[in-house]
Amino acid sequence: xxRILREPLLHxxxxxxxxxxxxxxxxxxxxxxxxxxxxxAGQVAVMAESFAGTWRRPPTRAEIEGxxxxxxxxxxxxxxxxxxxxxxxxTIIRRRLRQKMEFLTDDIAALAEPTDDELSAYLKAHADxxxxxxxFTFSHVYLNPERRGENLGRDTEQLLAQLQQxxxxxxxxxxxxxxxxEHKFQSVLASEAAKLFGEKFAAKLGELxxxxxxxxxxxxxxxxxxxxxxxxxGRVPALAEVRDTVRREWANTRRLExxxxxxxxxxxxxxVTIERPKPMEKRIADAKIK
Amino acid sequence: MAAIILKTKLLLLALAVAxxxxxxxxxxxxxxxxxxxATKVFPAKPPYSPYAARNSPARPFFGDTxxxxxxxxxxxxxxxxxxxxxxxxxAKGEQVTASSGQPVxxxxxxxxxxxxxxxxxxxxxxxxxxxxxxxxxxxxxRKWYDxxxxxxxxxxxxxALEIVFGFSQGKFPKALIYAPxxxxxxxxxxxxxxxxxxANEPGRFTAFIGYEWTSLVAGNNLHRNVIYRDDGSKxxxxxxxxxxxxxxxxxxxxxxxxxAAYEEKTGGELLAIAHxxxxxxxxxxxxxxxxxxxxxxxxxxxxxxxxxxxxEATQMKGDGETHPFxxxxxxxANFEKWDKGNLDLSEKKKxxxxxxxYVRSAYKNGLKLEKEFGVNPYKFGLVGSTDAHxxxxxxxxxxxxxxxxSSEPSPKRAEHPFxxxxxxxxxxxxxxxxxxxxAAVWANENTRESIFDAMKRKEIYATTGPRMVVRFFGGxxxxxxxxxxxxxxxxxxxxGVPMGGDLRDAPQGKALTFLVAALKxxxxxxxxxxxxxxGWLDAKGDTHEKVxxxxxxxxxxxxxxxxxxxxxxxxxxxxxxxSNTIGAPELIAVWKDPDFDPSLRAFYYGRVxxxxxxxxxxxxxxxxxxxxPKEVQxxxxxxxYTSAIWYTPAQ
Numbered sequence: 001x002x003r004i005l006r007e008p009l010l011h012x013x014x015x016x017x018x019x020x021x022x023x024x025x026x027x028x029x030x031x032x033x034x035x036x037x038x039x040x041a042g043q044v045a046v047m048a049e050s051f052a053g054t055w056r057r058p059p060t061r062a063e064i065e066g067x068x069x070x071x072x073x074x075x076x077x078x079x080x081x082x083x084x085x086x087x088x089x090x091t092i093i094r095r096r097l098r099q100k101m102e103f104l105t106d107d108i109a110a111l112a113e114p115t116d117d118e119l120s121a122y123l124k125a126h127a128d129x130x131x132x133x134x135x136f137t138f139s140h141v142y143l144n145p146e147r148r149g150e151n152l153g154r155d156t157e158q159l160l161a162q163l164q165q166x167x168x169x170x171x172x173x174x175x176x177x178x179x180x181x182e183h184k185f186q187s188v189l190a191s192e193a194a195k196l197f198g199e200k201f202a203a204k205l206g207e208l209x210x211x212x213x214x215x216x217x218x219x220x221x222x223x224x225x226x227x228x229x230x231x232x233x234g235r236v237p238a239l240a241e242v243r244d245t246v247r248r249e250w251a252n253t254r255r256l257e258x259x260x261x262x263x264x265x266x267x268x269x270x271x272v273t274i275e276r277p278k279p280m281e282k283r284i285a286d287a288k289i290k
Numbered sequence: 291m292a293a294i295i296l297k298t299k300l301l302l303l304a305l306a307v308a309x310x311x312x313x314x315x316x317x318x319x320x321x322x323x324x325x326x327x328a329t330k331v332f333p334a335k336p337p338y339s340p341y342a343a344r345n346s347p348a349r350p351f352f353g354d355t356x357x358x359x360x361x362x363x364x365x366x367x368x369x370x371x372x373x374x375x376x377x378x379x380x381a382k383g384e385q386v387t388a389s390s391g392q393p394v395x396x397x398x399x400x401x402x403x404x405x406x407x408x409x410x411x412x413x414x415x416x417x418x419x420x421x422x423x424x425x426x427x428x429x430x431x432r433k434w435y436d437x438x439x440x441x442x443x444x445x446x447x448x449x450a451l452e453i454v455f456g457f458s459q460g461k462f463p464k465a466l467i468y469a470p471x472x473x474x475x476x477x478x479x480x481x482x483x484x485x486x487x488x489a490n491e492p493g494r495f496t497a498f499i500g501y502e503w504t505s506l507v508a509g510n511n512l513h514r515n516v517i518y519r520d521d522g523s524k525x526x527x528x529x530x531x532x533x534x535x536x537x538x539x540x541x542x543x544x545x546x547x548x549x550a551a552y553e554e555k556t557g558g559e560l561l562a563i564a565h566x567x568x569x570x571x572x573x574x575x576x577x578x579x580x581x582x583x584x585x586x587x588x589x590x591x592x593x594x595x596x597x598x599x600x601x602e603a604t605q606m607k608g609d610g611e612t613h614p615f616x617x618x619x620x621x622x623a624n625f626e627k628w629d630k631g632n633l634d635l636s637e638k639k640k641x642x643x644x645x646x647x648y649v650r651s652a653y654k655n656g657l658k659l660e661k662e663f664g665v666n667p668y669k670f671g672l673v674g675s676t677d678a679h680x681x682x683x684x685x686x687x688x689x690x691x692x693x694x695x696s697s698e699p700s701p702k703r704a705e706h707p708f709x710x711x712x713x714x715x716x717x718x719x720x721x722x723x724x725x726x727x728x729a730a731v732w733a734n735e736n737t738r739e740s741i742f743d744a745m746k747r748k749e750i751y752a753t754t755g756p757r758m759v760v761r762f763f764g765g766x767x768x769x770x771x772x773x774x775x776x777x778x779x780x781x782x783x784x785x786g787v788p789m790g791g792d793l794r795d796a797p798q799g800k801a802l803t804f805l806v807a808a809l810k811x812x813x814x815x816x817x818x819x820x821x822x823x824x825g826w827l828d829a830k831g832d833t834h835e836k837v838x839x840x841x842x843x844x845x846x847x848x849x850x851x852x853x854x855x856x857x858x859x860x861x862x863x864x865x866x867x868x869s870n871t872i873g874a875p876e877l878i879a880v881w882k883d884p885d886f887d888p889s890l891r892a893f894y895y896g897r898v899x900x901x902x903x904x905x906x907x908x909x910x911x912x913x914x915x916x917x918x919p920k921e922v923q924x925x926x927x928x929x930x931y932t933s934a935i936w937y938t939p940a941q
Contacts, residue, residue, distance in 0.1 A: 091423045146843060146874040178776050178878055180759045180809040182348050191383070195398050195757075196349065198812035220812030221875045 037075050039068055047071065105255075105262045114250055120239050122250045127236045130246060134190040136205050137230040139183060141176035145222040148177075152223065156216045160225050163213040176225070190234070197221070206231070346783045347732040347749070351741060352757050353402030354381070354683040355563055355729050356502070356515050356602060356675035360389075361478055362407040363468075365679035366415025367438070367450035369695035372681030373416075374405045374482055378489035378497050381683050388682060389695035397686055397813060398757075400728070401736050402496035403489075405482060406515040408504045409530035410538070413478025414468040428465045430456075447696045451709070455634050460508075470529040470537045479529055483522040490521070492737045499525045503562075505533040505540040507580065509636035511569040514545060514598070515675075519742040520558035528552050541581050546593040561746060563673060565602035567652070568610055569633040572643030575652035575668055577659070591659055591667035598667075600745055603649050603752045603931050604674040604727040606693045611897075611931055612650040615641055620837050621853065622821075622899060622927065626724040626754075635711035635718070653934060654825045654833035657891045660938075661827065671748030671790045671933035672895070674727025674755075685755035687926065688866070690725040690906035697723070701914040704907055704922060721922045725906040726754040730930070732788065748790025751896075751932040756811040762789040762896040764935040766796060768803035768880045778807045778878055789896070790933040795940040796888035802937060806840055807878040808898040808930070815928070816873025818843060818857040818899045822881060826892035837897075840881040843874035859902045861925045866904040866912040873901040889939050896932035903928060 047067045051059040059067065087093050114122075123130055141159065145152050163170055173183070181196060194202035201219040208214040208228050215225035239246065358365040359377050371389040372380075380386045383399030418425050418435065425431045437449035456462045468475045482499065489497035498517050505512040518525045531548040532538030539545070542564075549560045567574030579586055603610045608628030617623040631638050645651045649672065656668030676683050680698065684691045690699075697703045697720055704721035711717075730751050733744035744750060751760050761779060765786025772781045782805050787793060796802065806820050819842035825835045839854045846855050860869045877898070905926040911918050918924065 144874075144876055146876070174776060176776070178774060178778055178807075178876070180761060180778065180807050180876065180878075183776070191399065195401075196812065199398075201812075220814070221809060 134234040142179040144177040350730040351401035358679040363411035374485035377681040390698040404498040404500040511633040524556040524558040567647035594667035657827040673729035674752035756814040759809040761807040762932040801886035841877040841879035893934040895934040900928040
């Protein structure tokens with residue numbers, strides 16, 4: 001007896017019988033008392049509008065009748081299909097439903113417009129992500145170690161003394177060696193300076209006294225004499241300056257949080273049991289041993 | 291703003307016109323807006339301040355025009371889990387966690403990035419990995435899925451190779467292909483466009499929209515990256531072109547038609563960059579088209595010149611400048627060479643294929659075709675890029691995260707085969723992949739528009755990774771003293787044309803002159819030499835090439851054979867270090883072509899060679915404490931290639 005119970009063929013027959021009786025139930029109901037399908041005037045208007053949206057003209061009478069006929073057919077098929085349970089275990093439908101739930105939570109998160117206090121708190125908590133970098137405006141004279149050779153140290157000292165004597169007004173455009181990048185940089189971010197001259201040089205820029213010739217400052221290229229005319233310290237910006245960016249980041253964080261919370265709330269209503277097939281457990285174990 | 295751009299364009303135009311050295315320069319020009327007095331619009335005397343009214347690019351922007359993320363089906367198959375958002379974050383200098391779980395960060399941020407995922411099957415892998423039932427319903431799909439889920443890296447890599455191979459041989463299961471018009475494809479494209487638009491920060495970082503059109507005909511690589519000047523408002527109107535019929539086609543002519551249709555429909559702008567001619571087995575730069583077996587025609591050369599403004603000359607799957615067989619007298623030609631077969635090694639390489647695979651020979655054949663058709667289809671600028679399939683644009687030897695995610699740093703990656711075909715006895719080892727390269731663009735500002743326009747005018751160069759600054763100007767009037775000017779670029783733009791430019795009709799008695807300059811990577815190695823590669827078409831219609839050393843470090847003298855002695859080698863392989871005690875930080879020179887013949891078509895491009903440094907394999911050996919097999923290359927001479935300047939004689 002037990003063996004018969006486990007026989008797949010029996011399961012198949014039982015299942016077939018169940019589907020058949022379900023179908024009879026459905027078809028009986030539909031034959032006894034017809035179910036109403038109403039296509040409202042509003043729905044017809046929407047159909048006409050979306051037709052016009054695609055074709056840039058209103059539909060003709062025949063066309064709108066065709067659309068209505070199609071909608072009725074769609075409605076009948078949908079209802080019958082759902083009565084038969086054809087929507088169950090359909091990945092496309094399931095995925096679409098899941099997506100709709102996610103849209104729902106996305107929308108809820110998007111609905112709440114943050115207050116300035118909330119944004120300020122967010123900015124404070126994630127200050128580094130919004131920090132405005134240090135900026136420099138500077139000029140420099142380059143000395144090429146390969147051209148200068150042994151005289152590099154002496155030349156640097158002499159040139160620095162000359163520049164210091166003449167101060168800000170000196171025309172330094174013919175001093176030092178040719179250099180492929182510019183000699184004057186306007187409001188350059190510290191990260192840009194690091195890209196162009198290397199980290200060490202960029203860090204040193206922050207230590208130089210503004211308004212005088214400094215040096216020698218080393219870079220990846222050789223030696224520079226540097227005049228920093230302006231230095232703007234890095235800072236955490238006021239909310240007003242970066243409100244849009246903070247708002248975007250805040251909304252994104254909120255969205256992720258609320259999705260997660262929503263899911264966990266729903267999950268509480270379920271007891272989840274996972275029955276893993278044997279071979280897979282073995283596979284996982286193998287992978288761990290490796 | 292528009293007025294400023296217009297002014298810039300006018301000025302560039304004026305510079306270009308001036309550099310043509312017309313015998314009599316018209317001062318008054320009759321136009322639709324009446325008579326323009328050129329002397330007033332462009333005053334002859336420059337302003338006192340040398341920095342005022344500067345309209346030429348002052349610094350190059352470095353980036354990668356060719357990066358794959360998990361949305362590329364083969365990258366996903368090989369374990370890539372980083373998408374476009376992470377790829378842009380990484381390029382901007384943020385630390386991220388690589389697909390292998392290791393933390394990774396660039397030595398310094400890049401200035402721009404193109405995420406160029408394969409359009410064929412775009413987004414397939416992310417859905418595949420999520421176990422989308424439609425995909426698992428196919429028996430082959432199921433098999434690959436199980437291999438990847440097995441948790442065994444070997445199996446996963448095998449699946450990846452089968453996926454790539456199946457696709458390249460046209461044997462990919464039809465049921466699995468993600469094609470334009472399907473919801474999966476459309477939403478993937480939207481995600482790509484959105485990620486780029488979000489990451490784009492004009493002035494700071496440029497995130498281009500792009501994709502790779504992956505044409506493989508029987509395993510022969512004809513890939514092109516398509517780059518958009520536009521933002522999502524235009525790019526999302528049309529779905530990318532694929533190489534799979536019926537929606538797509540593997541023939542580049544059809545891609546060009548699609549590009550034209552996109553521009554017409556949206557008013558946007560596109561350009562295409564081909565790559566890896568070395569894996570195309572003689573089909574990349576054809577004279578005889580592989581699709582028809584016929585000689586290229588006028589339609590082909592015109593369209594190719596119009597759409598394919600650039601070529602990717604160096605990347606992880608080998609260098610594409612030239613080959614020792616094609617350039618036997620070039621001692622630097624044997625560099626990161628991949629010449630065993632086509633992309634999937636389904637066909638062995640034959641020597642006669644090489645001529646149609648490399649930049650230099652394509653430049654040469656371009657001169658021939660130009661003589662025939664009046665248009666040179668192979669007049670492209672040069673970029674380097676990574677083609678990494680990891681979401682990580684790493685091209686530094688000491689920070690190499692591999693070609694695919696399964697070859698991110700590990701003790702075994704060098705000795706793991708990258709591609710094999712036992713039937714033909716062909717094998718490419720993991721150590722043969724190259725930590726290369728980047729594109730350097732001379733653009734006025736770091737924006738999509740400015741960089742794209744610089745790409746189109748080919749003011750761009752390729753590097754194998756180091757961020758060296760390279761200038762290359764050609765003209766008829768450069769003098770030796772110009773090399774001592776403190777602002778070489780200013781002289782360059784005034785007296786000549788930059789890389790990617792054209793020179794015509796040499797004035798009577800004048801030879802071509804070049805102002806060349808290179809500055810080392812501020813964090814990298816010194817420079818060995820700056821060379822000019824010249825190619826020309828002689829009166830009989832035969833092509834020739836010659837490499838000239840034009841600037842070098844130290845006081846080396848050329849030997850009796852005309853060759854400059856080697857710069858030396860300071861690499862300590864076991865410790866993976868080197869020292870800048872040899873070489874020069876900067877090289878500047880003016881060079882006059884001693885063999886110039888004003889009646890012959892020619893091209894010239896610059897090649898800058900670094901001193902030898904440790905290759906990524908040396909860093910691997912040191913870090914993992916392993917011994918590499920004897921044949922593994924442990925040092926590298928990094929380099930940069932400029933786009934050419936072309937000389938065309940009077941007709």
